[in-house]
Amino acid sequence: MEAAAASSLWGGLNSGIMLSLLAVVWAMLWQALQGLQLQQYFGRHSRRLSRRLASILDPDLTVTVAEYDGGRMRRSDAFKEAKAYLERATREARGGVRHLKAEPDKDPDRLLLSMDDDEEITDEFRGATVTWRACTAPPREDSAPAYFWGRAPRADRRFYRLFFAERHRDLVLGDYLTHVRREGRAVMVKNRQRKLFTNISGDGSWDSDGVWSHVVFEHPKTFATLAMDPDKKKEVMDDLDAFRNGKDYYARVGKAWKRGYLLYGPPGTGKSTMIAAMANHLDYDVYDIELTSVRTNTDLRKLFIETTSKSIIVVEDIDCSLDLTGKRKKKNKKEEDGENKKDGTTTKQQEEDKEKEDEKAGGSKVTLSGVLNFIDGLWSACGGERIIVFTTNHVEKLDPALIRRGRMDKHIEMSYCCVQAFKFLAKVYLDVDDHPRFDAVAALLREVDMTPADVAENLTPKAPGEDADSCLAALVEALEKAKEDALAKKAKGKEEAGSADELDDEE
Template sequence: MDASSVWSGLNSGVVLSLIAVLWTVVWQNLQHLQLQQLLGRHLNRHARRLAAMVDPYLSVTIAEYDGGRMRRSDAYEEVKAYLGEACSRDARHLRAEGAKDAGKLVLSMADREEVADEFQGARVWWLANSKPPPRADGAAFPWWSAAAQDDRRFYQLFFLDRHRDLVLDAYLPRVRRMGRELMVQNRRRKLYTNVSTNQWSHVVFEHPKTFDTLAMDPARKKEVMDDLDAFKAGKEYHARVGKPWKRGYLLYGPPGTGKSAMVAAMANYLDYDVYDIELTSVHSNTDLRKLFIETKSKSIIVIEDIDCSLDLSGARKSGKEAAAAADQGNKKDGAAKAAAEAEKKKADTSSKVTLSGLLNFIDGLWSACGAERLIVFTTNHVEKLDPALIRRGRMDKHIEMSYCGFEAFKFLAKTYLGVVSHELFDDVRRLLQEVNMTPADVAENLTPKSADDDAHSCLAALVKELQEATEKMAKGGKGQNEQDNAH
């Protein structure tokens, strides 16, 4: 055998030996790792058993907000209501809020207060607490930093490990169910607004206007009420067709025709809360989205006089164009330039809500964050609004709030004066066909001004007012005709 063959055989032997050694090392390490894992699981089991012997209690935490600070938790509100009714007698420190009954209060546990409860022989303990918010430097959304300034409240439920199934499967569902029932009993409807802040503030909603006192043609009023009834009963329908449970209403007509009164009547009819959004106080589309997410179900979201809001009706655009025109046409006039610069600065610091952001708010993905909500726009000039904003599917029902007709007048006469017929009714009918008068103005004339006023004097005052309006309209038309002839 020559030297090269011997050397080749030696090299092959060395390689095989190295592979064998490496495989032995790897295999030993794999066995060692598996042994460690088995030992770790074994020790963890014993540690859990030891912990259960030392502390046999489990806990469930129910936080005030779901999804960070995006939306208040329904479970938290239900537990709060339940504890206020069932357990607050044992608490030493309570919070109190106004109740639906003016003579009562709705109680809830204060922070760091603990009460006990019992269910089917199992004793549990509830603790109300809060903790400071985390630092918001790395928040994904800028509005979280403002919302995170408040302490994060939560309830903790403690119970024995042996009662786990009973508590989780029976007790907690019962707490939520009873909490919902108590919330309905104690609910006070609220009017929310976002003025001067990007968070909601509220007062109790106590507007007296109802459909029974709304000056409107009875047939059109019934049409609106039937539509509201169909919406309120439409949960299964919306689920079947795959649409969010919401509906858009556009109320349009001259000032004084009852658009705001219609919103109040709708809220009282449906027993819904009202969210009145002031768009000029909303800094951006993100802030608008945040406000919308925080609205609750069974609510009416209102944007009044939307034709005067931001870019949506061209109001801001007109202001910019006026400033640009002043800047270009009056370059030699220092006062005009200063006014134009001031207008530009004002526009730059105003709200950045866009039409696209509002459309997404109405029927985009975020519109499905909640259910059973009406979105209502009111406007005096429907022709100024972008067609995309008020098309069917966004504003599903368009309701014209017109000048007072004879049927609406008869309703007002019955409501304000208690009369259903009178010798002056024919005069009122004729004059209302000749001149436009809002229901608000008609109602003002039918309101007794002194103890001596009766139905006849009030109706006579209305007829006189209508006659004067007719004469003014005739003089205005005659003067216009004379001007046209002169030209």
């Protein structure tokens, strides 16, 4: 009995030792296998086998054309060209597409039709049959909370997926895709409607996937109907033509193909109508930027990136948009220290308080530096054939760095109505080249400042019985009244100045 018990105990010990040895050997072997990266090896071969199996079950190759490239910074040209090409293919297709999207066409009686999401259409090219599918995918979730950025939820990502057989690989990747882009550009040119864009969001939110809204640009103003000194008008038109035809010149001198215009002058002198005339002359789109709706310099940069070539980018009344009026001069250190001691706060505390107030108010944080980079920084060279226009009623308030040559290349003063502009308006509004009252109007215009808008308003017939004589008489009366008001204001100013001098003498 004792021998049997001893034998059993010895056998148990041997089994435990063997198991321990096996565990140690397995651990060493597993580490060695991991060092050889067998897991990646088997995984790679399993994926290769799965791809071969998939090619047997689904022999088609695919090409994906995404809506945005560059991390959603800019809408892809290839996507826009494919979309235009498929609009025509959809219209010519015989069945297959059951759900369509309609957009306004250049012809007001027609609609542009394109396939809706998750629809397919087939196309043929040199004996090869290919299939296009419109797809969407949910956006990637931002890591930061939505309230931190203050943005609306991102829209779904859109893309087109092209399916074709393996045997047509060279034909599709070589000639067919080139054909799609070329034909798509031709369709875009044919169907192009000039648009007026704005960055103002209707619900106050900021959607990072749709920063521009637009309407069709149909402003009737042209240089032929713009009241302006003829020589100055011709100078502006020649400058615009030189810019439009200057692609090779800008490339030769190493400058971005863009040009800045500063329009300045009193209200009502035609700055906005000048922009419309420029757009109609060049056949360009217009992007009207509301700077107070732009949160940060980064958002301003994105706005610029999403503008297209052949466009005019406008910032009206820039002196009123943001604090960009030359307030970069700092007080000397003694003045700052004295003011800080009075209220018991430090400069750092004041800056932090200001940042908190701005964040709480949700106001724009666009800076002068951001606007300067927007005009002629590195990002301004992304794309070409763009004109940037600033308008202001008070050019003296703007920071010199903002309007220097190289940023605002051409300064155009929009002044009060001159005699030549009046005669032009009389021809346009009344269809008269000469009239006995012309001399009286010309004499008064040399003494009185009146904007072209006010002159045009007086020359506009407002009743069925009014003619050129009555309208010119009304203009003369308005000019005489403006002259009297100016003289009265001048006399009052002298009187107030005299009273102030008397008070100083008494003191």
